Amino acid sequence: MAHDRQPPAAVSARGWGWRHASRKAWAVDGLDLDIEPGQRVLLLGASGAGKSTLMHALAGVIGGDDEGEQRGELRVAGRDATNARGVAGLVLQDPDSQVILARVGDDVAFGCENLGVPRDEIWRRVAEALDAVRLDLPLDHPTSALSGGQKQRLALAGVLAMQPGLILLDEPTANLDPEGVAEVRDAVARVARTTGATLIVIEHRVEVWRDIVDRVVVLAPGGGVMADGDPDAVLRARGAELSASGVWIPEFPPPVAQRRVAGSGERLLDATGLGIARVRGTRIAAGIDIGLDEGRATAIVGPNGAGKSTLALTLAGLLRPAEGVVAATAVLARKLKSSSPIEWRSKDLLTRIGTVFQDPEHQFLASTVRDELAVGPRALELSDREIGTRVDGLLERLRLDHLALANPFTLSGGEKRRLSVATVLATKPQLLVLDEPTFGQDSRTWSELVSLLAGLLDEGQAILAVTHDADFVAALADDEVRLS
Amino acid sequence: MSILTPTKGAQAIYRINPVAKLATAFLLSFALILTIDWLSAATALVLESLLLAWAGLSARQFFLRTIPVWIAAPTAGFTTLLYGQASGQSHFEFGLIHVTDGSISLAIATALRVLAIGLPAIVLFVTIDPTDLADGLAQVWHLPSRFVLGALAGLRLVGLFLDDWRSLELARRARGVGDRGRIRRILSQAFALLVLSIRRGSKLATAMEARGFGGDTKRTWARESLFGWREFVLIGIGAAIAAASIATAVAFGTWNFIVG
Numbered sequence: 001m002a003h004d005r006q007p008p009a010a011v012s013a014r015g016w017g018w019r020h021a022s023r024k025a026w027a028v029d030g031l032d033l034d035i036e037p038g039q040r041v042l043l044l045g046a047s048g049a050g051k052s053t054l055m056h057a058l059a060g061v062i063g064g065d066d067e068g069e070q071r072g073e074l075r076v077a078g079r080d081a082t083n084a085r086g087v088a089g090l091v092l093q094d095p096d097s098q099v100i101l102a103r104v105g106d107d108v109a110f111g112c113e114n115l116g117v118p119r120d121e122i123w124r125r126v127a128e129a130l131d132a133v134r135l136d137l138p139l140d141h142p143t144s145a146l147s148g149g150q151k152q153r154l155a156l157a158g159v160l161a162m163q164p165g166l167i168l169l170d171e172p173t174a175n176l177d178p179e180g181v182a183e184v185r186d187a188v189a190r191v192a193r194t195t196g197a198t199l200i201v202i203e204h205r206v207e208v209w210r211d212i213v214d215r216v217v218v219l220a221p222g223g224g225v226m227a228d229g230d231p232d233a234v235l236r237a238r239g240a241e242l243s244a245s246g247v248w249i250p251e252f253p254p255p256v257a258q259r260r261v262a263g264s265g266e267r268l269l270d271a272t273g274l275g276i277a278r279v280r281g282t283r284i285a286a287g288i289d290i291g292l293d294e295g296r297a298t299a300i301v302g303p304n305g306a307g308k309s310t311l312a313l314t315l316a317g318l319l320r321p322a323e324g325v326v327a328a329t330a331v332l333a334r335k336l337k338s339s340s341p342i343e344w345r346s347k348d349l350l351t352r353i354g355t356v357f358q359d360p361e362h363q364f365l366a367s368t369v370r371d372e373l374a375v376g377p378r379a380l381e382l383s384d385r386e387i388g389t390r391v392d393g394l395l396e397r398l399r400l401d402h403l404a405l406a407n408p409f410t411l412s413g414g415e416k417r418r419l420s421v422a423t424v425l426a427t428k429p430q431l432l433v434l435d436e437p438t439f440g441q442d443s444r445t446w447s448e449l450v451s452l453l454a455g456l457l458d459e460g461q462a463i464l465a466v467t468h469d470a471d472f473v474a475a476l477a478d479d480e481v482r483l484s
Numbered sequence: 485m486s487i488l489t490p491t492k493g494a495q496a497i498y499r500i501n502p503v504a505k506l507a508t509a510f511l512l513s514f515a516l517i518l519t520i521d522w523l524s525a526a527t528a529l530v531l532e533s534l535l536l537a538w539a540g541l542s543a544r545q546f547f548l549r550t551i552p553v554w555i556a557a558p559t560a561g562f563t564t565l566l567y568g569q570a571s572g573q574s575h576f577e578f579g580l581i582h583v584t585d586g587s588i589s590l591a592i593a594t595a596l597r598v599l600a601i602g603l604p605a606i607v608l609f610v611t612i613d614p615t616d617l618a619d620g621l622a623q624v625w626h627l628p629s630r631f632v633l634g635a636l637a638g639l640r641l642v643g644l645f646l647d648d649w650r651s652l653e654l655a656r657r658a659r660g661v662g663d664r665g666r667i668r669r670i671l672s673q674a675f676a677l678l679v680l681s682i683r684r685g686s687k688l689a690t691a692m693e694a695r696g697f698g699g700d701t702k703r704t705w706a707r708e709s710l711f712g713w714r715e716f717v718l719i720g721i722g723a724a725i726a727a728a729s730i731a732t733a734v735a736f737g738t739w740n741f742i743v744g
Contacts, residue, residue: 364676379659
């Protein structure tokens with residue numbers, strides 16, 4: 001059909017390595033790898049093994065000499081990877097930062113324009129690409145109105161329209177809800193079948209891609225390939241090891257902490273006839289009744305856009321109820337005059353209700369991990385000794401001690417999540433509110449979070465979590481609130 | 485976000501190349517800042533208001549969008565009335581405040597001028613779609629596509645910044661630092677937003693590069709930016725209004741050249 005579609009591209013690495021300009025250690029080193037044209041590869045490895053670095057290099061977007069140093073050889077379709085832009089198309093993890101233009105059709109056309117494709121041919125390709133990812137929307141549909149899964153399919157369509165010989169997917173479904181994951185997976189499967197392009201996918205969750213790929217490559221931390229071959233064979237031989245390093249493999253589930261006591265304790269908070277609004281005046285749900293008890297975990301579940309996060313933030317005393325009442329009992333409010341958390345001072349919330357936001361970056365305030373943990377205790381005007389004890393305890397408990405002086409923004413996804421939870425635990429709130437705590441986390445971080453929260457529940461803290469994660473609900477939740 | 489969601493409609497004005505709208509607004513503004521007298525501004529304002537029916541906005545949309553101008557015009561006029569250059573008969577004096585015949589006429593001229601420049605500019609700009617403007621700037625005026633498209637893509641992030649700002653505000657309250665002074669809190673929040681936006685920007689840049697942006701290949705354009713008779717008509721109307729207002733002011737002797 002298309003007259004100048006690129007043939008599937010081969011990939012070859014010979015002693016290839018890359019070192020980021022600001023780091024001493026090589027992110028990838030001594031890599032020898034050959035991928036045949038048309039092969040479909042799942043790329044695994046512990047976090048820090050350089051998977052993303054390799055993908056960026058293959059896409060030709062890793063940057064010039066000022067951003068890092070390269071050694072060895074990396075070739076895509078026989079050309080040096082730095083000059084192979086346009087041969088490879090890359091889809092990244094974050095749906096929001098990949099939308100480039102305001103209208104669906106224009107966004108898909110963007111890559112073609114950059115490659116100098118003639119106008120008529122561009123619009124033919126746009127229609128074909130949108131059809132391939134089953135994004136059945138008008139060309140002038142606003143991209144801001146798309147769901148996460150739709151945005152990722154849009155990004156895939158944008159890549160497809162460039163008709164690349166190599167399609168690179170860097171955790172394309174990590175930030176999506178289960179429906180979004182299925183949408184994107186199915187679109188990729190269809191595209192791989194019809195175009196025959198070489199495909200490389202990075203993903204923590206093996207079961208999503210297992211039936212689509214025909215080869216698994218595991219990168220070793222520190223350089224080189226640890227395992228390579230048929231998916232089933234590699235996963236059988238290396239499954240336990242991979243699982244321990246954070247890869248989700250169905251046959252090797254991460255350890256799940258058992259709660260010692262099923263929760264029950266004093267009532268902390270009651271919501272009756274609650275209506276919620278993110279922005280004042282636009283109510284998104286109403287008639288909600290919830291009670292939160294010490295030592296119990298409540299999960300808020302439901303589809304995107306149902307108002308789960310808004311409900312959690314309202315119960316946490318951060319958003320004003322649109323109608324109805326959120327009332328803290330005397331056990332939670334203690335000496336405060338008002339029983340309504342939204343009326344409390346910011347400082348009063350610290351020891352009562354702690355909130356972990358969906359995006360950890362929103363809640364970071366300090367320039368080092370250590371200072372970040374001290375923010376809450378300082379606001380409480382605790383003694384320096386007490387602050388030091390708490391901070392050191394948390395650093396150790398959440399495996400952040402080696403990062404005490406690092407800038408929170410430079411941490412990996414899993415480290416950021418652990419830090420954001422730790423900052424809240426530092427002030428020992430009676431009620432912990434978490435918004436999608438396990439989103440995009442590898443199985444190791446997941447397992448650590450679950451055991452940490454199970455421990456808190458055993459100690460009598462109450463937990464309220466917004467989540468899409470059925471495993472998380474099964475592991476921890478006593479009650480489930482479904483919004484629709 | 486009004487900047488990202490221009491009003492849409494079927495009228496002719498929506499099909500006119502944004503570059504022509506930009507040129508027209510600049511032309512009018514330029515003519516009106518050459519002089520500061522009441523007659524030139526009043527002439528322009530009268531002629532412009534005759535054309536508002538074709539502006540593609542309902543009365544409600546028109547007043548909602550132009551509220552800033554309706555506030556700015558009397559404010560500027562009133563300030564000039566009190567503090568403007570004194571001349572002629574004095575009416576009132578208190579400290580620095582000095583109301584005279586001269587400051588009264590200057591005040592009227594200023595208020596009318598703000599309206600005559602501001603109203604058409606807003607009316608022309610609200611019907612501009614940023615994507616079409618970028619196409620026009622790059623294809624008609626041949627500005628470098630790297631900058632034009634970079635700015636256009638960046639503009640889309642503005643909507644995300646609003647969400648970020650709200651989340652940052654809530655997060656500060658949750659972290660126990662929401663009781664601080666308002667100014668201090670806003671400053672630290674603004675810095676956090678800056679950090680976040682730089683990170684978002686660099687991610688976006690990577691996504692754009694991954695689609696071949698900034699390469700050596702000569703770029704093609706999926707949307708053609710047309711510049712034809714409609715565009716010349718609009719600019720012509722702008723030029724005619726500018727000429728009429730200058731001519732009237734000169735003919736009746738109110739013209740006073742202020743630039744130069």
